[in-house]
Amino acid sequence: MGLAARHLEASGIPTVIMGCAKDIVEHCGVPRFVWSDFPLGNSAGRPFDVESQTRTLELALRLLETAAAPRTTVASPLRWTADAAWKHKYLDVGKLSPEDIAERRKEFEVVKAVAKAKREGT
Amino acid sequence: MSAGSTPEAATPGIQFAPEDDVAIRYMDRTREYYEALGFSPYRWAHFTDAPFTPLRIPLAKARVALITTAAPFQPEAGDQGPRAPYNAAAKFYQVYSAPVDSKPDLRISHVGYDRANTVPEDLDAYVPLARLQEAAAAGRIGGVGPRFHGAPTNRSHRVTVETDAPELLRRCREDGADVAVLVPS
Numbered sequence: 164m165g166l167a168a169r170h171l172e173a174s175g176i177p178t179v180i181m182g183c184a185k186d187i188v189e190h191c192g193v194p195r196f197v198w199s200d201f202p203l204g205n206s207a208g209r210p211f212d213v214e215s216q217t218r219t220l221e222l223a224l225r226l227l228e229t230a231a232a233p234r235t236t237v238a239s240p241l242r243w244t245a246d247a248a249w250k251h252k253y254l255d256v257g258k259l260s261p262e263d264i265a266e267r268r269k270e271f272e273v274v275k276a277v278a279k280a281k282r283e284g285t
Numbered sequence: 286m287s288a289g290s291t292p293e294a295a296t297p298g299i300q301f302a303p304e305d306d307v308a309i310r311y312m313d314r315t316r317e318y319y320e321a322l323g324f325s326p327y328r329w330a331h332f333t334d335a336p337f338t339p340l341r342i343p344l345a346k347a348r349v350a351l352i353t354t355a356a357p358f359q360p361e362a363g364d365q366g367p368r369a370p371y372n373a374a375a376k377f378y379q380v381y382s383a384p385v386d387s388k389p390d391l392r393i394s395h396v397g398y399d400r401a402n403t404v405p406e407d408l409d410a411y412v413p414l415a416r417l418q419e420a421a422a423a424g425r426i427g428g429v430g431p432r433f434h435g436a437p438t439n440r441s442h443r444v445t446v447e448t449d450a451p452e453l454l455r456r457c458r459e460d461g462a463d464v465a466v467l468v469p470s
Contacts, residue, residue, distance in 0.1 A: 164469040165356060166330055167436050170450035173336035176350075176457055178465045181413065185308040188469075192332035200308060204398030206468045207416070210407035218300075220416045220466075224344055224425060228466055233335035243402075247306035252401040254318040261309050268322045278373035282439075283303075285378040 165191030172233075179223045181206045185236070194233045197223045201243045202253070207239070215241055316364040330442055342463060349426050350462035352453060353389035353412050354469045357381065367406045369394040378439060380452040382432040386413060389433070393470040396438050411470040431459040436467070 165188055168178040170253050172194045179195040183203050188196050199205060208216030219239055227236050243249060255266060259267070316326050322381050342349070358365055362375040372394040383389055390410055409415050414433060420426045434456050439445050457465055 164352070164467050166442065166445045167352065167450045167453050168465070168467050169332070169336055170405055170446070171454055171457060171467075172338050174454050175319075175338050176336045176356045176454070176462060176465050178341045178467060180467045180469070182462045182469050184311045184469070186310055186312050187329055190312065191330045192335040194337050198308070198312075202399030202402035204393060204405050204470055205410045206470060207413040209404070210405070210410040212411070216409050216413060216416045217419070220413050221419060221425075223466055224420065227340050228344055230337075232336035242414060247303060250305065250309050252313075253309060253399050254313075254314045255401075256318045256321045259321070264321055268324075269440050271319075271322060271324065274371055274373045278376055281374060281376055282378045 165193045165214070167195045175225055179227050180197075181219060181223050188238060189234070192234055194235070195223075195226045195230045196234075196236045197226055197239060198236055199239045199241060202249065205243075208241075290347075298435045307418055319442055327440070329414065340464065344426050344464070345424055346427040346443065348430055348465035349417060349421075350430045350457045350460060350465040351385070351412070351414055351417060352436050352467045353391065353433060354396060354436050354438050355393050355408075355412050356395050356435065357383065358390040358392050365392040365394040367404045370400075371395075371397060376438065377435065378437050380449055380456065382456055383435075384417070384431060385433050387427050396470055398470060405470075411468065413468060417466070418470070427463070430457070430462050432456070432460060434440040438469075 168180050172178045180188055180193050181197045183199050183201050183206055185198045208219040222239055223235050312329055336381045356375055356377050359375055362371055365372055373396040417429045421428045434453055437449055
């Protein structure tokens with residue numbers, strides 16, 4: 164998404180990205196970015212919470228209007244939960260047994276093969 | 286703070302947030318995970334600068350393009366429900382566009398969202414189409430483009446840069462878009 168935003172921006176269309184993966188988006192280097200400190204999959208706000216979604220979009224619109232320079236990130240003040248316990252659960256490799264790892268490896272080989280077949284069939 | 290002192294001792298009465306309450310380091314986490322599984326590391330796109338085009342018209346007059354990485358539901362592609370495991374068969378490899386006038390059925394089973402912490406049952410949490418339409422109705426933006434656009438989550442940076450990004454630009458221009466809101470899922 165970062166690469167697409169860069170291309171549109173360089174071609175004269177102002178862009179804003181709404182996302183959750185702060186390090187990945189900023190590593191790419193994008194013109195404007197609204198960061199929600201939410202689990203990946205909730206770039207546009209909290210599920211079934213219109214107010215959260217409206218506030219998140221408004222941050223993006225305000226950023227389009229006010230950014231003074233590229234690579235401007237605005238951090239949404241919204242919290243997923245009061246504490247940070249959820250942040251330790253994503254891809255927690257420390258919790259996997261050798262059997263889990265072997266199983267996940269097999270699954271990922273399948274996923275890669277399926278993706279490749281679909282890509283080549285497109 | 287002097288050497289050897291603790292933050293607590295140095296700042297009586299100030300309650301800092303816990304040290305671990307920071308942005309998740311997804312690149313490190315992903316790298317460690319796939320290394321543990323025995324796969325070679327992915328290289329994320331990286332630039333130290335970025336282009337910039339200032340907004341030249343009021344947003345109230347601007348037509349907004351919406352770009353998503355969500356995928357249209359594909360009946361033949363297996364489980365794409367909110368609790369589906371990662372489903373590579375539901376991926377797509379070409380830019381697609383669909384009209385904004387009816388609520389689209391868009392899923393994210395084809396990407397690595399945070400399955401440990403969230404269940405994507407509400408489209409509006411990953412595709413802000415309804416909220417954009419409300420913003421248009423309220424006069425906050427001039428309007429939403431006639432179509433939204435789907436960007437493939439292609440692991441090939443070359444394809445993204447040489448094929449997909451120019452195609453998205455072409456379609457945004459065709460739609461008369463003045464600005465674009467891009468929402469990865």
